[in-house]
Amino acid sequence: MRLSELKSGESGVILKVRGHGGFRRRIMEMGFVRGKRVEVILNAPLQDPIEYNIVGYAISLRRSEADMVEIISEEEAQQLMSQENFGSTESDCLEEAYSRKSKHISVALVGNPNSGKTSIFNAISGSHEHVGNYSGVTVDAKRGYCTYRGYKFEITDLPGTYALSAYTPEELYVRHHLEQNTPDVVLNAIVASNLERNLYLTTELIDMNPRMVVALNMYDELEHRGAQLDHDNLGRMMGVPMVPVVARTGRGIENLLDTIIAVYENEDDRVRHIHINQGHIIEEALGALNEELNRYRNRLPNVYPPRYLAMKLLERDRDIEEILGKYPEYTDWATLRDREVKRVEELLDTDIETAFAERKYGFISGALKETFEPGEHEQPKVGAAIDAIVTHKFWGFPVFFLIMWLMFYCTFSLGAYPQEWIEHIVEWLSRVVSGLMPEGTLKDLIVDGVIGGVGSVIVFLPNIMILYLFISFMEDSGYLARAAFIMDKVMHHLGLHGKSFIPLVMGFGCNVPAIMASRTIESRSSRLITVMITPFMSCSARLPIYIVFAGAFFPKSAGLVLFGLYVAGVLMAVLTAKLMRRFMFKVDETPFVMELPPYRVPTVKTTLIHMWDKCAQYLRKMGGLILVASIIIWFLSYYPKSVDSDTSQATHYENSYLGTIGKACEPIFEPLGFNWKSSVALLSGVAAKEIVVSTLGVLYSEGEEDSGRDGEVTLRYRLAASNDFDTASAMAFLIFILIYFPCIATVMAIASELGWKWAVGSIVYSTTIAWIVAYAVYNLINLLL
Numbered sequence: 001m002r003l004s005e006l007k008s009g010e011s012g013v014i015l016k017v018r019g020h021g022g023f024r025r026r027i028m029e030m031g032f033v034r035g036k037r038v039e040v041i042l043n044a045p046l047q048d049p050i051e052y053n054i055v056g057y058a059i060s061l062r063r064s065e066a067d068m069v070e071i072i073s074e075e076e077a078q079q080l081m082s083q084e085n086f087g088s089t090e091s092d093c094l095e096e097a098y099s100r101k102s103k104h105i106s107v108a109l110v111g112n113p114n115s116g117k118t119s120i121f122n123a124i125s126g127s128h129e130h131v132g133n134y135s136g137v138t139v140d141a142k143r144g145y146c147t148y149r150g151y152k153f154e155i156t157d158l159p160g161t162y163a164l165s166a167y168t169p170e171e172l173y174v175r176h177h178l179e180q181n182t183p184d185v186v187l188n189a190i191v192a193s194n195l196e197r198n199l200y201l202t203t204e205l206i207d208m209n210p211r212m213v214v215a216l217n218m219y220d221e222l223e224h225r226g227a228q229l230d231h232d233n234l235g236r237m238m239g240v241p242m243v244p245v246v247a248r249t250g251r252g253i254e255n256l257l258d259t260i261i262a263v264y265e266n267e268d269d270r271v272r273h274i275h276i277n278q279g280h281i282i283e284e285a286l287g288a289l290n291e292e293l294n295r296y297r298n299r300l301p302n303v304y305p306p307r308y309l310a311m312k313l314l315e316r317d318r319d320i321e322e323i324l325g326k327y328p329e330y331t332d333w334a335t336l337r338d339r340e341v342k343r344v345e346e347l348l349d350t351d352i353e354t355a356f357a358e359r360k361y362g363f364i365s366g367a368l369k370e371t372f373e374p375g376e377h378e379q380p381k382v383g384a385a386i387d388a389i390v391t392h393k394f395w396g397f398p399v400f401f402l403i404m405w406l407m408f409y410c411t412f413s414l415g416a417y418p419q420e421w422i423e424h425i426v427e428w429l430s431r432v433v434s435g436l437m438p439e440g441t442l443k444d445l446i447v448d449g450v451i452g453g454v455g456s457v458i459v460f461l462p463n464i465m466i467l468y469l470f471i472s473f474m475e476d477s478g479y480l481a482r483a484a485f486i487m488d489k490v491m492h493h494l495g496l497h498g499k500s501f502i503p504l505v506m507g508f509g510c511n512v513p514a515i516m517a518s519r520t521i522e523s524r525s526s527r528l529i530t531v532m533i534t535p536f537m538s539c540s541a542r543l544p545i546y547i548v549f550a551g552a553f554f555p556k557s558a559g560l561v562l563f564g565l566y567v568a569g570v571l572m573a574v575l576t577a578k579l580m581r582r583f584m585f586k587v588d589e590t591p592f593v594m595e596l597p598p599y600r601v602p603t604v605k606t607t608l609i610h611m612w613d614k615c616a617q618y619l620r621k622m623g624g625l626i627l628v629a630s631i632i633i634w635f636l637s638y639y640p641k642s643v644d645s646d647t648s649q650a651t652h653y654e655n656s657y658l659g660t661i662g663k664a665c666e667p668i669f670e671p672l673g674f675n676w677k678s679s680v681a682l683l684s685g686v687a688a689k690e691i692v693v694s695t696l697g698v699l700y701s702e703g704e705e706d707s708g709r710d711g712e713v714t715l716r717y718r719l720a721a722s723n724d725f726d727t728a729s730a731m732a733f734l735i736f737i738l739i740y741f742p743c744i745a746t747v748m749a750i751a752s753e754l755g756w757k758w759a760v761g762s763i764v765y766s767t768t769i770a771w772i773v774a775y776a777v778y779n780l781i782n783l784l785l
């Protein structure tokens, strides 16, 4: 009976906890473990929660939760034992009844039509149900029994289905069976010689998080074709034990039953609940819904995990809509759902169900790529031709480096043209405003503070657009996943996995989404290391500084310097990863799947939407953080006003608040060759790295006039003319910028992913290293020149 049916004062022993894996764990952690005795303290009708006593502790459970706990009561035990003439004391009786009852395992057979479910059913139960080579039309379940190693199996042969949506009667039937009967173990029968298609249903089942075993049926056919499958590894990657069987001859059936027992007793170390990564666009939608649903976790149906409910809501699954429709909050959920579906479908340019299916197939092909070797005469699949090149052992790398080179080349070279146009517009605007406004503080604020500050950053919008164009294209086309695949071996040398590679490449755009993308890495230590090294990937915010400085101080070899900086960042990341692996984490090998989503040619529309998304983000940063910072910097540099009107601009700045702050920090930065202006710029860069440029823009806004030299960039020109930097200090400055303090947004991202301890660690580590390396570079160059 159910725990909720037990009345006040009665007691019983827990037989099993039903429901999805997460729910079971939660209930078990509260102490409701199999074999434990529970006594009801108070179970009044209409009262929720119910109070229980477990080994001396008083714990309350909601009625809906107690409904999921199956127990054997004393009354039941006595009945059971008297039927079998067992005469003894009460407590012995309960224990004996428990030890018998707890060895009942209910198994539900789920699989595609013709996957051999009935054959397996017959092989296990010894029945002679009709086996036919056609899809069944009857929507019906057959039940059979067998005893094996002291366990009593009750197995149910369900109708064949390809998926678990709520479309066909078969699908609905199977789902309702899983929901209402909550079998102890789901046995998923799949055709070993047609894995790709059959594993789809497996991924649908994984989402529901039941206890599960996969029977790789017709293994004889797979062997016959000369194909090879590392089924143990495949099972580990998917978190579901897999057993090869040949149902027709009975081969492997004992092994299958042993595995079912092990899974039932929680003794199989391959069992793990995995989340199939749906790609960041859908994951964001899922995250939003999941968070909303999780707030009502205690009241939601306990058979399905919240993530599953969120997925089904997004798919507009009628069955789940009906279940959730009973909740008063449903209208809120539906509104959120509608908004997210609209966003996802617009960004992906496909309906959400197709998107889910594609990601699942991507997961499957990634898993099979590592574990399955097809027989000789098998037809290659679509997309395999491209894969043959881009994931080739040897050719994969040149292709990858070519694409990376193209990305950076376009970012810098093509970006330079529109960059110049915007510069001219900013300059023109500054002149016009200057001419229109009367002399005074307000004019200085607008021209030097706002236009000077924001203007010096906004000119880099084209470069950033091009960079994002490439990154979005690589991601959306499915190429980035392949790149991660070929980098897997390289990443293993760093103690990481290929999966870490994706966030690192994304880090070239912006570290914040990159850090969030590392969520899909399942091994905690790998995720941690990936997050911690991501800030060393030169994000697009550092780009303006590089371009200004490389142009001002290394005009002849600007390209080389830029390239060197990116490489230096990557080297820092590599070094840090190695150190962390060596000294902080022993290698842990959680096997996981690197998804290979199908190739797609991103449409112009989706690409433009993506790009606009990023640009809007960049522009918002301009209008917000950078604008405010520019104005603050301007204020600090404008006041206190010089009393003497003859004071030169330079002396005025030196005496300003900003000058005072910069001077106070000078001792720290002097060994690196930086003066107070650069110190101030570095301090301001803590908020966002672009602000370094806008600060310099304000500080150098009234430097020498750029006497109309064609194409000469104002800030670049003024910096070069200022004599504040020489080769050594300019280089040290660039290196310092590359390594030091990740911007505030990145620190927040690290804190939210890993906690504040790691965020602070990242700040201290990066800033210390930045100082040391910049110091070394400064002195080394001085020594050489």
Ligand code: GDP
Pocket: 111, 112, 113, 114, 115, 116, 117, 118, 119, 120, 130, 131, 132, 133, 134, 136, 160, 217, 218, 219, 220, 221, 245, 246, 247, 248, 249
């Ligand atoms: P169901 O539709 O999932 O119940 O599948 P059935 O049990 O009716 O089997 C479908 C077909 O596969 C039948 O023709 C079986 O003889 C055949 N079959 C079942 N198991 C095996 C096996 O292990 N090896 C081979 N080669 N054929 C099998």
Ligand code: MG
Pocket: 117, 118, 119, 132, 136
């Ligand atoms: Mg059948």
